[in-house]
Amino acid sequence: GENVEQHPSTLSVQEGDSAVIKCTYSDSASNYFPWYKQELGKGPQLIIDIRSNVGEKKDQRIAVTLNKTAKHFSLHITETQPEDSAVYFCAAMEGQTGANNLFFGTGTRLTVIP
Amino acid sequence: DVKVTQSSRYLVKRTGEKVFLECVQDMDHENMFWYRQDPGLGLRLIYFSYDVKMKEKGDIPEGYSVSREKKERFSLILESASTNQTSMYLCASSSPTGGNQPQHFGDGTRLSIL
Numbered sequence: 437g438e439n440v441e442q443h444p445s446t447l448s449v450q451e452g453d454s455a456v457i458k459c460t461y462s463d464s465a466s467n468y469f470p471w472y473k474q475e476l477g478k479g480p481q482l483i484i485d486i487r488s489n490v491g492e493k494k495d496q497r498i499a500v501t502l503n504k505t506a507k508h509f510s511l512h513i514t515e516t517q518p519e520d521s522a523v524y525f526c527a528a529m530e531g532q533t534g535a536n537n538l539f540f541g542t543g544t545r546l547t548v549i550p
Numbered sequence: 551d552v553k554v555t556q557s558s559r560y561l562v563k564r565t566g567e568k569v570f571l572e573c574v575q576d577m578d579h580e581n582m583f584w585y586r587q588d589p590g591l592g593l594r595l596i597y598f599s600y601d602v603k604m605k606e607k608g609d610i611p612e613g614y615s616v617s618r619e620k621k622e623r624f625s626l627i628l629e630s631a632s633t634n635q636t637s638m639y640l641c642a643s644s645s646p647t648g649g650n651q652p653q654h655f656g657d658g659t660r661l662s663i664l
Contacts (some may be wrong), residue, residue, distance in 0.1 A: 466652035470653075472655075478658075479554070479642075479655035479656050479658050480593075481655070482652045482653075482654070525592065531648050533642045534554040537595065537598065537608075538653055540593040541592055542590060542591060543592050
């Protein structure tokens with residue numbers, strides 16, 4: 437099955453700086469890669485996703501890049517704000533089986549220091 | 551917006567008890583999932599269901615069972631609760647329509663087994 441690794445496990449940045457979280461996956465058949473943000477006391481919320489036919493996707497201060505050859509994808513947050521502080525999870529979805537199962541990384545706790 | 555509702559935010563039970571965790575979604579999604587979330591381990595899939603009365607084991611099904619009698623409701627059952635099942639439990643739903651789609655999560659049930 438798919439194996440997703442995520443780094444770093446914790447990340448502290450100054451407000452206004454950029455934050456980058458990186459993930460690798462093992463199954464070349466994976467073709468869908470969502471990112472989730474989990475705030476304290478809440479469930480994970482989808483913030484951005486990318487499909488394997490696209491190399492980059494942006495949504496305001498958030499961008500995701502995908503390198504299919506190297507099997508890695510990254511989340512970039514620019515101009516970070518204190519409300520970006522949360523745990524972020526990457527995930528990968530297998531394409532071959534037709535199943536809709538996600539395989540998650542172990543999470544990155546982002547702290548934005550005011 | 552998709553709403554996934556988990557019946558309890560916090561639950562305290564005793565070892566050996568039979569425990570029911572309930573999840574309801576309001577978007578007529580075919581797919582429903584149960585995860586447990588533990589620090590440093592990310593989200594691990596316990597069971598999932600693609601349709602009413604259908605269930606499939608995930609990565610860590612031991613000690614758990616599920617029930618899906620209605621499309622909108624997916625129940626997780628701890629047959630005989632043990633202390634190592636103390637965890638955060640997350641329910642999610644998704645639609646298989648239109649290719650790979652994100653999963654939408656509830657806010658979780660924090661379960662303590664004493």
